[in-house]
Amino acid sequence: MMSHLTPRNATVAALLVILVLIPAYTSLTGNVFMLLLFTRIVILAMAAVSLNLILGYGGMMSFGHAAYLGIGGYAVGILAFEGIHSGFVQWPVALLVSALFALVIGALSLRTRGVYFIMITLAFAQMAYYVVAGLARYGGDDGLTIQKRSQFIAPLNLTDKTQFYYVCLTLLFAALYLVWRLVNSRFGLVIQGARSNDTRMRAIGFPTYRYKLVGFVIAGTLCGLAGALIANHTDFVSPAMMYWTRSGDLIIMVVLGGMGSVFGPVFGAVALLVLEEALSGITEYWQIILGPLLLLVVLFARGGIDGLLRLADPKLKVGA
Amino acid sequence: MTLFIEQCLNGLQFGLLLFLLAAGLTLVFGIMDLVNLAHGSLYMVGAYFAATFAAWTGSFVLGALMALVATLIVGMAVEMIVMRRLYGRDHLDHVLGTFGLILFFDETVRLIWGPEGMSLPLPSWLNTSVTLLPGFDYSAYKFAIIVVTLAVAVFLYVLVMKTRVGMLIRAGASNREMVAALGVNIKLLYTLVFGLGAALAGLAGLMQAPILTVQIGMGENIIILAFVITVIGGIGSIRGAFIAALFVGFIDTLGRSYLPDFMRLLLSPDAAATAAPALSSMLIYLLMAVVLVAKPEGLFSQGGK
Amino acid sequence: MSEPLLKVEGLAKRFGGIVASDDLSLDVAAGELHAVIGPNGAGKTTLIAQLSGQLRPDSGRVSFAGADITALPMHARSRLGLARSFQITSLFLDLSVLDNVALAVQAQAGHSFRFWRDARREPELRQPAQAILARLGLEKRAHALASMLSHGEHRQLELAMALAARPRMLLLDEPMAGLGPEESAAMLKLLQGLKRELAILLVEHDMEAVFALADRITVMVYGHAIASGAPADIRVNEDVRQAYLGEAEAAHG
Numbered sequence: 044m045m046s047h048l049t050p051r052n053a054t055v056a057a058l059l060v061i062l063v064l065i066p067a068y069t070s071l072t073g074n075v076f077m078l079l080l081f082t083r084i085v086i087l088a089m090a091a092v093s094l095n096l097i098l099g100y101g102g103m104m105s106f107g108h109a110a111y112l113g114i115g116g117y118a119v120g121i122l123a124f125e126g127i128h129s130g131f132v133q134w135p136v137a138l139l140v141s142a143l144f145a146l147v148i149g150a151l152s153l154r155t156r157g158v159y160f161i162m163i164t165l166a167f168a169q170m171a172y173y174v175v176a177g178l179a180r181y182g183g184d185d186g187l188t189i190q191k192r193s194q195f196i197a198p199l200n201l202t203d204k205t206q207f208y209y210v211c212l213t214l215l216f217a218a219l220y221l222v223w224r225l226v227n228s229r230f231g232l233v234i235q236g237a238r239s240n241d242t243r244m245r246a247i248g249f250p251t252y253r254y255k256l257v258g259f260v261i262a263g264t265l266c267g268l269a270g271a272l273i274a275n276h277t278d279f280v281s282p283a284m285m286y287w288t289r290s291g292d293l294i295i296m297v298v299l300g301g302m303g304s305v306f307g308p309v310f311g312a313v314a315l316l317v318l319e320e321a322l323s324g325i326t327e328y329w330q331i332i333l334g335p336l337l338l339l340v341v342l343f344a345r346g347g348i349d350g351l352l353r354l355a356d357p358k359l360k361v362g363a
Numbered sequence: 364m365t366l367f368i369e370q371c372l373n374g375l376q377f378g379l380l381l382f383l384l385a386a387g388l389t390l391v392f393g394i395m396d397l398v399n400l401a402h403g404s405l406y407m408v409g410a411y412f413a414a415t416f417a418a419w420t421g422s423f424v425l426g427a428l429m430a431l432v433a434t435l436i437v438g439m440a441v442e443m444i445v446m447r448r449l450y451g452r453d454h455l456d457h458v459l460g461t462f463g464l465i466l467f468f469d470e471t472v473r474l475i476w477g478p479e480g481m482s483l484p485l486p487s488w489l490n491t492s493v494t495l496l497p498g499f500d501y502s503a504y505k506f507a508i509i510v511v512t513l514a515v516a517v518f519l520y521v522l523v524m525k526t527r528v529g530m531l532i533r534a535g536a537s538n539r540e541m542v543a544a545l546g547v548n549i550k551l552l553y554t555l556v557f558g559l560g561a562a563l564a565g566l567a568g569l570m571q572a573p574i575l576t577v578q579i580g581m582g583e584n585i586i587i588l589a590f591v592i593t594v595i596g597g598i599g600s601i602r603g604a605f606i607a608a609l610f611v612g613f614i615d616t617l618g619r620s621y622l623p624d625f626m627r628l629l630l631s632p633d634a635a636a637t638a639a640p641a642l643s644s645m646l647i648y649l650l651m652a653v654v655l656v657a658k659p660e661g662l663f664s665q666g667g668k
Numbered sequence: 669m670s671e672p673l674l675k676v677e678g679l680a681k682r683f684g685g686i687v688a689s690d691d692l693s694l695d696v697a698a699g700e701l702h703a704v705i706g707p708n709g710a711g712k713t714t715l716i717a718q719l720s721g722q723l724r725p726d727s728g729r730v731s732f733a734g735a736d737i738t739a740l741p742m743h744a745r746s747r748l749g750l751a752r753s754f755q756i757t758s759l760f761l762d763l764s765v766l767d768n769v770a771l772a773v774q775a776q777a778g779h780s781f782r783f784w785r786d787a788r789r790e791p792e793l794r795q796p797a798q799a800i801l802a803r804l805g806l807e808k809r810a811h812a813l814a815s816m817l818s819h820g821e822h823r824q825l826e827l828a829m830a831l832a833a834r835p836r837m838l839l840l841d842e843p844m845a846g847l848g849p850e851e852s853a854a855m856l857k858l859l860q861g862l863k864r865e866l867a868i869l870l871v872e873h874d875m876e877a878v879f880a881l882a883d884r885i886t887v888m889v890y891g892h893a894i895a896s897g898a899p900a901d902i903r904v905n906e907d908v909r910q911a912y913l914g915e916a917e918a919a920h921g
Contacts (some may be wrong), residue, residue, distance in 0.1 A: 104455050155655050158398050158454050162594050163655050166648040169587060173648075177641025229780040229787040236771050239760040246720060246758075247833060248746030248775035257781070288583055291462045298459055328474050334467030341460045342448055 051352035055306055058313065062212060066205045078204055079276075084316045085211045086272045089218050091296040091308035093265035098294065099302030100226050101258050102238025104161050106290050107148070107168025111141045111263045113285035115270020117175060120187045120280040130193030130201075134271050141267025142260055144171070149259035153252055165287050176282040186281025193275055201275055211272055215309075218265055223305045225261070234258045295337055301349025310348040365499045370620045371613070372495075376505050378612020379512035383567035384585060385592040385604040386519060387560025393599020394532060395553055397446060398454050400461040402564055402589065403582025404468035405441075409434040409565025410572040410581065411472060414481040423486040430569050431562055438561020442554050450553070469579050480578030483569070508570050515566070516605060523601060532556065588615075591651045611647055619643040671734060673698045673837055673867045674719070674750075679728035681714055681891075688714035689725065690891035696837065701859075701868045703878045706888035707911070712871045713755055715888070716841045719869070720752040721745045733836070746775060749836035753826040753843055755871075761815040765806060765825060768814050769797040772832030797832065804828050804858065820851035827858065837867040844874045856880065879903070887911070 069078040097103040118137035148167045192201040237251040300311020322329030412433045417426025492500040523529035596603025626635035672695035681689040688711040696702040717723040721742035886896040
């Protein structure tokens with residue numbers, strides 16, 4: 044895969060180096076804002092990578108993926124509120140609850156297809172939103188402040204911004220590696236086949252439903268981890284994290300970055316959030332550009348940034 | 364008892380409003396096989412236009428009519444500029460592209476009208492009540508909404524069932540290629556259908572404006588309900604949309620009114636206070652989930668797609 | 669005579685007012701090539717759909733190797749040894765040719781809840797796939813994207829996918845559809861080579877191929893089998909001539 048350095052792979056390598064060096068840049072220039080921005084980028088990139096597993100590779104257009112950010116986040120938030128600050132308890136709970144939620148939603152939703160699937164995943168996410176908004180004890184609509192970040196063993200201290208950034212980055216790298224192995228495994232080929240032609244998959248002997256369900260659960264769990272991270276990052280959780288349009292934002296990242304590769308969504312997260320920062324400095328109406336931009340990508344550059352970079356390579360290859 | 368009747372009427376009114384929205388959505392979905400998330404944006408635009416024109420002209424009715432025409436024009440423009448390029452593509456492309464449209468509309472509205480939202484006050488002749496039964500008064504405006512939407516429903520029925528255009532619509536809903544093969548000007552038909560849907564959405568938006576809201580993002584809240592109705596009723600079926608919309612309107616309104624009391628019978632007051640609002644909001648989605656699990660094609664699906 | 673491998677009894681299927689299968693019965697013995705012919709709309713593809721599990725019959729029974737498979741889901745039939753090819757090419761167009769066949773091999777190679785090892789480097793999946801491609805003459809195209817193939821190559825790949833399951837019986841739905849004379853001849857040779865290895869139910873319009881290959885022929889009209897027997901008998905059968913082969917054919921004999 045890395046047999047020769049294509050423009051695309053070079054860009055990936057460069058981006059990885061930049062991501063690793065961000066804290067160094069921050070300590071040199073004193074620009075803490077960059078560190079915070081990139082922490083957010085890294086966490087959302089992880090969420091987008093998890094979504095791409097089912098969206099890009101699995102062809103499952105889930106419009107409720109942001110729910111897992113909320114679930115993971117609220118697992119941390121609620122436990123913290125009740126006095127349980129240990130990350131060793133909070134994070135596994137976040138993963139477990141996300142997995143269970145994904146299992147139930149997936150089991151029901153995957154019985155439907157196409158736009159019905161989109162609608163039912165959206166509906167379930169909205170249900171989660173309303174349930175959480177109704178929890179008066181945990182802030183309801185206003186959200187919940189998290190007094191203390193997840194506690195692990197010293198010297199690991201998540202309140203230290205640099206440490207926290209590297210924790211998130213390490214987890215992102217781990218997620219990328221995990222998803223990469225997943226999509227090239229037997230399991231990954233099955234969900235790709237199911238995306239490509241579900242009827243044929245069943246005709247040749249695969250009970251595709253169960254494979255898609257497992258993929259759905261893995262994606263939800265991974266996103267739940269991102270949720271736990273973002274709760275720590277913002278020291279705050281609110282139902283708004285789960286509103287259906289936030290799922291749309293995640294989908295934008297995946298499509299903009301490129302659905303055809305594991306790394307694509309990282310491009311998307313970086314591009315979108317950097318663009319947001321850069322443009323909102325110029326005009327507060329920058330989102331006017333985002334809408335038509337998304338439309339243009341859908342119509343003319345379906346492969347996203349990743350796809351465009353690959354086109355720049357004179358020696359095009361087949362497969363992942 | 365009168366409270367119950369009032370809530371039933373509220374449920375009817377809400378349901379009918381939702382029907383206007385869902386009808387346009389299901390038509391476009393059934394005939395052009397287009398998933399339009401930005402349908403709610405036309406609903407928002409209708410409300411904003413009405414508030415603006417009513418303020419300019421000083422007349423509620425005139426403002427409403429102008430808003431209707433303006434929304435129709437915007438709808439047809441969107442169809443010609445954007446939707447035409449999406450026909451025949453994957454539903455995912457539709458969802459993404461129209462999601463982009465939502466962002467565009469929200470920001471454009473914010474640019475033109477500012478972030479604060481607007482209000483559309485009722486003229487005095489509508490801001491009264493009518494006596495429907497001895498001892499039972501109901502808001503005249505809400506009653507007017509019921510009357511107008513029922514009239515529109517009848518109009519749609521006549522249009523779809525009794526006219527040539529309607530026949531093309533029904534044919535197109537079950538077999539797109541055939542209609543095109545028959546030499547009908549498909550492009551024009553599509554533009555008109557989309558325009559009709561836009562006008563219906565705009566009408567819903569402007570009618571609810573005095574009693575609910577005129578603000579950015581109002582489309583995102585309601586479009587989900589409209590899709591839920593479309594799904595329950597079956598894609599492409601206006602009759603299904605009508606029944607499902609009324610059903611949803613009743614359940615949502617009555618649920619919100621009576622569920623808290625009902626829950627207090629079962630749970631402690633605290634638990635009921637927590638659970639009731641969440642459950643009320645969730646009721647509709649639960650309903651849709653149940654329908655889809657039982658009958659993945661919707662209750663009245665046309666079969667076209 | 670031993671029990672047939674595939675037994676279809678009284679199959680019936682309606683779509684609204686259209687009768688696709690009407691008290692349809694036939695059987696296929698192991699190693700036999702049984703052709704099903706009939707005019708368009710006779711219900712041949714619906715028959716294959718019901719045999720492969722894509723559609724459920726309204727009534728009737730389908731047995732395979734003695735077991736009742738009438739209600740068996742599609743994915744389970746492949747595991748029993750009943751594979752099908754599609755009339756309208758149904759491949760994994762965005763995967764490579766080798767990936768396509770390897771997936772078909774993978775379906776029969778135990779479960780696929782393996783999350784780590786690179787499946788494209790598993791010899792137990794890739795080697796059988798390569799072998800099948802070689803048999804069908806597609807080995808040079810192994811790494812091309814399936815969408816890049818010509819129509820003839822698509823039909824070959826269709827067959828390759830069905831064979832990858834090492835089935836006991838093949839349901840072939842118009843394998844020669846849309847093929848030119850050279851490609852048809854090549855496909856004919858392939859099918860002849862397969863003949864004794866496994867049972868084949870062949871739906872085809874190409875009469876030359878049908879009469880060259882078939883051990884038995886069943887003729888369907890409006891969902892019903894109007895005649896069934898050896899090719900020579902079918903050729904002279906009056907009902908068949910009237911319904912299908914036409915007067916011009918009758919004149920040529």
